[in-house]
Amino acid sequence: MSPARVDRTGPNLDRGYIVPVGGAEDKLADTNILKKFVEICGGKEARIAIIPTASVLAETGPKYERIFTGIGVTSATALPYAERADAERADWMATLEEATGIWITGGTQLRLSTILGGTQVARTIRRCNAAGVHVGGTSAGAAILSEHMIAFGKEGSTPRAGAASMAPGFGLTNRVVIDQHFRQRDRLGRLLSSLAYNPFAIGLGLDEDTAAFIAPTDTLTVVGSGAITLVDVSGLAHSSMAEASESEPICMIGVQLHILVDGATYDMRARVAKPPAVKPSESE
């Protein structure tokens, strides 16, 4: 499920944004993250396709339809894929194909991969993103966006063998492994464990109500009330993951962390973090 190639001959020269959110984004007051997602998708003209498959609650799709129309979007339509055969529905596929933004809700990320993995829906989401459509997701919907996702795992700040169970995601990007509800569920250990297997990806630990807006240039900007714990293992000198027994702590030498807050950016190609631009103080 590698990223589909960007079509350099079409009207969109770049892929769309990829927007993982750490879960529990503000849906009532500021709706800061969702507003910003709508904005890049075309504002009032946006056509948002909502995929509530991660959730088993029937109201999840309609709830996001109301949230998006509340923000001012004219067209927000839930496509409640619930079993693999649903991926063949032509009417839902037409809605998906016409979307300017695709929003994937929270729930269980393995529902997304088991129900939609290997289907036309997963291929279409990849292809649309490569053609310029923006794709965002919260919680499970964030985890599924990358090629390698954490399917489930254990809490705690120390990496341990077996603390992170990996599975293939939708594969919109292979530069990151995403974890969500990060501070709230004490997940540094499981994110480090997932990176220790093969230290090629960048770890994104997303707090709740916090999003990474990953631009087509692979530079991300933080939006939200929490932080992103960015884990760079490119300088890792050693990891003991290959030798560790189940639940044993993993030795990792040379991990670099950045704690990024609203407005901070990170260039994932050059691996350079920048703080938010300083706002002129009111007394100036």
Added chain:
Amino acid sequence: MSPARVDRTGPNLDRGYIVPVGGAEDKLADTNILKKFVEICGGKEARIAIIPTASVLAETGPKYERIFTGIGVTSATALPYAERADAERADWMATLEEATGIWITGGTQLRLSTILGGTQVARTIRRCNAAGVHVGGTSAGAAILSEHMIAFGKEGSTPRAGAASMAPGFGLTNRVVIDQHFRQRDRLGRLLSSLAYNPFAIGLGLDEDTAAFIAPTDTLTVVGSGAITLVDVSGLAHSSMAEASESEPICMIGVQLHILVDGATYDMRARVAKPPAVKPSESE
């Protein structure tokens, strides 16, 4: 770690072969698989770079040097990367860059991913394969070849939650998940479990002394004394992986199996299996 793009402007129009072997390939008598690997790499003119990193035994590299020179190869050189800093060695990189074939030995696949993942060596192997260099590996060296690999798991023929632990591999292909010592270690259950997470890939269960020669066209040919159990989950109607508790058996409806032996082929794009060509009997 997605496959590097094939350079359509260079002298090689296609990527090289990808050759996973199920372990315990014949090294003394026929050496059928290794001979065939040498043949595609240029025969006597082949330059084989051997990566024994999966193994902790110092003799693994020299042993394969002897096997390959015994087959008639002039240049077979072990590059015993043992820690991450070794990936910076310029002399070894030169040997790797000049190879017509790269051979990855058995051992522990997590040693390959933890020591070489994210380094220049992993990138070079991907880039060389995309540029026409053939890459083969046995046992752990087979598992590492794909984007999603089985890091470790449990025996048994029934898929169970937690029976397969996944990790990112070297990513030469994203069409397959590979398992090795397949019949010998009763691994159908763990291969099915790995596919149940996200049913997009093809499962290759490789018996010992059995290889899949995956051509640049993504058609594989079986070579060896055992069988390849090919698992196609593209028609999967249902999997219960998202709901199953640890160790619980997984419900999977609609799995297609092919048991392929020496000479049989499988077109991984069209998903079509063909038996070996019928040889004229001696009495005719």
